[in-house]
Amino acid sequence: MMTLTTINTLRTKLEAARFAAAREGRSLKVALVPTMGYLHEGHASLLRKARAENDLVVLSIFVNPIQFGPGEDFERYPRNPEQDLALAEKEGVDLVFLPEVEEMYPAPTRTQIKVSGLTELLCGASRPGHFDGVTTVVGKLLHIVGPDRAYFGQKDAQQVAVITQMVQDLNWNVEIVPCPIVREQDGLALSSRNVYLSTEERQAALVLSRNLLEVQAGSQAEEVLTASTLREQLRKNISLEPLAVIDYVEVVSFPGLEPLGPEERVDDQGQDGDILVAVAVKFGSTRLIDNVILTKKVNV
Structure with a gap:
């Protein structure tokens, strides 16, 4: 070469x-x-x-x-x-x-x-x-x-x-x-901005992947959640980390990016495309984004 x-x-x-x-x-x-x-x-x-x-x-x-x-x-x-x-x-x-x-x-x-x-x-x-x-x-x-x-x-x-x-x-x-997103072994999504994180902030940032991957696992297990419940749960769980300052926690269609109504189920067969669960959170001066995509179930 x-x-x-x-x-x-x-x-x-x-x-x-x-x-x-x-x-x-x-x-x-x-x-x-x-x-x-x-x-x-x-x-x-x-x-x-x-x-x-x-x-x-x-x-x-x-x-x-x-x-x-x-x-x-x-x-x-x-x-x-x-x-x-x-x-x-x-x-x-x-x-x-x-x-x-x-x-x-x-x-x-x-x-x-x-x-x-x-x-x-x-x-x-x-x-x-x-x-x-x-x-x-x-x-x-x-x-x-x-x-x-x-x-x-x-x-x-x-x-x-x-x-x-x-x-x-x-x-x-x-x-x-x-x-696909590439993650560290502990789940943190790889980002050039991760270099800004202190040791304590980096550990705190794991709250993002931990909760998002739990959402994804729950979806695969056919756990029934409304968009409102999912947003509230995620926001509450991320807020338990003292260093986390939330910019947004959102549930939208993908790729249309239309916000789901409060009572819409995240497994709704009528959704247009898949569902994006996305977060942006600051740890110190570093703003990190992460997400999971929930694939719409298809009736057969």
Whole structure:
């Protein structure tokens, strides 16, 4: 395997355009795995799936400033490009797109992509404008690289739903591939932001996965719960952890992200799609998200 060098690390849109031109007519399937870097095993799982399903794998590493709000952690977001390139080489990545902010945004951004209806709730309610930044940068990356498939982790299930809707609405010829959440052995969902947690905060954060996985197990055991009861139970159980400051606990349809009514059962056969049970909770200064998806039962 070739060692990653500046030769196969793309830093400009022009280099990416040349890459796209070079593959024309060769019937090669290209995958894009968009990330903000500080890669971990969750990202590696995306790369492995992309590698197994495509001829070429492109990894993008870009901390996107326009998806961060005032006072958020853009400047201190963890970065380690050398470590990222080593992981990319290990996972057989063909090309890394590693642009600077000035390359992606050479002038103030006057055009943004907005997906209405899916971005005003959950994380969008507490981070206004966040998803406009996400969809805009993902749209730019899809246009620059021109992949056949793009891979996203299900940990940010709202992001998956929003990007899938954007691609469908704009008739872009790319398949959005969601991939399962990867967790530590103790259940904590992998996140680049986990590095912010103190030892005590990290232990406290296990309250999220512990309760969500219990919800999932209860659903599989056909435990009957209304959406209201489930929300209240989750909120109460998470609140028992003194370090947990809840942003939201929500139960919505997936991928439609429609809130379930208080008396709707989470096993309701009439639901449109599956059910997303999602939480966002702060531990100290670190805001973590996690979720489980309850698959709708089908009568046979």
